[in-house]
Amino acid sequence: MKYACRTLLIFLWEFYGIMKKFALIVAGGNGTRMGAPISKQYLPIGRRPVLMHTLEKFHNTDPMIDLTLVIPEGDFVFWGKLCEEHAFSVPHHLVSGGRSRFQSVKNGLNSISDSQGIVAIHDGVRPFVSREVILESFLEAEKKGSAITVIPLKDSIRKLTDDGKSVFKERQYYRLVQTPQTFDLSKIKKAFEVQELAQFTDDATVYEHQGWQVHLISGNLENIKITTPEDLEYADFLIGKKSN
Ligand SMILES: Nc1ccn([C@@H]2O[C@H](COP(=O)(O)OP(=O)(O)OP(=O)(O)O)[C@@H](O)[C@H]2O)c(=O)n1
Numbered sequence: 001m002k003y004a005c006r007t008l009l010i011f012l013w014e015f016y017g018i019m020k021k022f023a024l025i026v027a028g029g030n031g032t033r034m035g036a037p038i039s040k041q042y043l044p045i046g047r048r049p050v051l052m053h054t055l056e057k058f059h060n061t062d063p064m065i066d067l068t069l070v071i072p073e074g075d076f077v078f079w080g081k082l083c084e085e086h087a088f089s090v091p092h093h094l095v096s097g098g099r100s101r102f103q104s105v106k107n108g109l110n111s112i113s114d115s116q117g118i119v120a121i122h123d124g125v126r127p128f129v130s131r132e133v134i135l136e137s138f139l140e141a142e143k144k145g146s147a148i149t150v151i152p153l154k155d156s157i158r159k160l161t162d163d164g165k166s167v168f169k170e171r172q173y174y175r176l177v178q179t180p181q182t183f184d185l186s187k188i189k190k191a192f193e194v195q196e197l198a199q200f201t202d203d204a205t206v207y208e209h210q211g212w213q214v215h216l217i218s219g220n221l222e223n224i225k226i227t228t229p230e231d232l233e234y235a236d237f238l239i240g241k242k243s244n
């Protein structure tokens with residue numbers, strides 16, 4: 001069944017995938033919550049830096065995807081050395097990060113000179129996005145203008161109230177939001193021509209600020225955002241599991 005779905009997706013991708021595809025891998029942060037001596041996007045999982053796994057995931061899904069990596073400008077030399085050390089040959093453009101995720105995405109979008117196409121915006125620290133999710137996000141964004149990956153909640157949830165109590169919430173109405181968040185390039189470029197607002201925790205919120213509805217698609221459970229030391233241990237476990 002899984003194989004049949006994948007074959008169908010690849011067929012649809014080859015048949016309908018006529019727009020130019022871009023992926024913006026944002027890794028301009030410094031991983032405060034990880035608390036490691038180097039930023040988490042460069043930490044090794046399965047002996048190679050997190051970012052190499054993420055870039056490779058997109059490249060191996062389709063080598064025609066034009067890849068841009070956003071990292072702090074001060075890390076360019078360090079990244080170059082890592083690429084040499086690991087003989088990393090996936091082609092990508094480097095762009096300087098900004099003070100916030102919003103600014104990093106904006107810098108990345110501004111670096112793309114094309115005005116037409118589809119762009120997947122993805123956290124550099126989510127190396128476990130599946131090939132199927134990447135393919136579907138491009139297909140759906142081409143049809144609907146956007147494709148935001150989400151997963152259902154497994155636990156019950158409560159909303160904290162200002163009086164120090166809490167109330168039950170019906171979890172079937174909620175989703176956890178992941179990346180990639182994939183868009184029509186011209187629309188997302190226009191959406192990012194605004195002043196940054198506190199509510200812009202991802203790219204979907206920037207897009208819908210224009211009054212446009214976002215289209216949700218299913219993400220994959222393994223696609224965690226490596227944020228804290230426990231996540232790194234889990235990531236190492238997942239990498240080991242995949243190479244066995
Ligand atoms: N100025 C920034 C801040 C974040 N990011 C990227 O956005 C993604 C999600 O952010 P997060 O997990 O919060 O990363 P950090 O900001 O590095 O982590 P922390 O909040 O713990 O400092 C990461 O790939 C991160 O590198 C970015 O490109 N530019």
Ligand SMILES: C[C@](O)(CO)[C@H](O)COP(=O)(O)O
Nearest residue numbers: 101123177178179201202225
């Ligand atoms: C974009 C994101 O990964 C979607 O879940 C998330 O909003 C990033 O949040 P952070 O505060 O930058 O970690």
